[in-house]
C-alpha cells in the first residue's frame with residue numbers, strides 16, 4: 001500500500017484519517033539509523049579523502065550527479081510539485097488532518113534517511129486556502145517523542161503550535177487566513193533544529209480572494225538533510241528527493257506563465273538561493289503582494305523565507321535551476337525546467 005498526498009487529501013475529505021493513523025502506527029519502524037551501501041553504518045556520506053573534493057564520490061558532469069531513488073518514476077513527486085488548484089468556492093471552514101510519524105525515506109539512489117514526517121512525506125502536504133478561510137488543523141503525534149505543528153502567518157496566539165504534543169497526543173490548531181501569501185509550517189519542539197531538519201515542515205499557500213493570473217504552478221521546497229548529526233546538511237533536494245528534477249526536468253509550455261512557490265527549509269545553512277539559467281523572473285517576496293519587487297535571475301532566502309517567482313520561458317530548451325550555494329546544487333539540488 002502506498003499513499004501520496006493526493007490520496008491523503010482525498011481520504012481526509014471522507015473522514016478516513018483514523019484508518020490512516022492505524023496504518024501508519026502499524027507500519028512505523030523502529031527509530032534506528034539506516035545504513036546505505038558506501039555511506040557508512042549510519043547512512044553517512046563519503047568523506048573527503050586525498051586531495052579530491054568532498055563530493056568526488058558523487059560528482060559527475062551536471063545531469064550525472066546525485067541520482068534519485070531508482071524506484072521513483074517521473075511522476076513520483078507530482079503531489080509535492082503541483083499544488084491543489086485555486087478553489088475560491090470551497091467552504092470557508094475546513095478541517096484538515098496532519099500527523100507526525102518517524103519513518104525512513106529514500107533521499108537518493110544510495111541514501112535512506114530516518115526522517116520525521118508530516119503524513120509520511122518530506123515535505124509534508126501542500127495546504128492551500130483562500131484568504132478569509134478558516135482552517136482547523138487536527139494534529140496527531142504518531143511518533144515516539146514529542147512533536148507539534150506551528151504555522152507561520154496569522155492565527156490565534158494561544159494555540160500557536162510551539163507547545164509540545166507528547167507521543168500519542170493530539171491538538172487542534174485554528175488558522176485564520178486573513179493575509180494571503182506563502183507560508184511554511186513546521187515542528188517547533190526542541191531541539192527544533194533536529195525536528196525540522198529531519199523533515200517536519202511543509203508549505204501553505206493562501207491565495208488572494210480573486211486569485212492570481214492563470215499559470216503553470218509548481219511548488220519547490222528546498223530541503224537539506226543532516227545525515228551524520230553534525231548540524232550541517234550532506235544531501236539536498238527540491239521537494240525531498242536529491243537529484244529528482246535533474247533526472248526529470250519540470251516541463252512547461254513555451255511562453256506560458258510559470259509560477260513557482262519557492263520555500264527555503266534547508267536547515268544547517270544560513271541561506272540558500274534559487275538561480276535560473278538563461279532567463280529572469282519576477283519576485284513576489286513572501287507572496288504577500290500582487291506586484292513584484294524585482295526582476296532578477298537569483299533570489300536569496302534564509303531558512304523559512306519564501307517567495308513567489310513568475311516567468312515565461314521564451315524559447316524551447318532546458319533551463320537549469322539550482323541554489324547558487326553550489327555545494328547544495330552538487331549534492332542534490334540541481335534541476336531543470338524544460339520548455340516544450
Ligand SMILES: [Cu+2]
Nearest residue numbers: 147187189195
Ligand atoms: Cu518534532
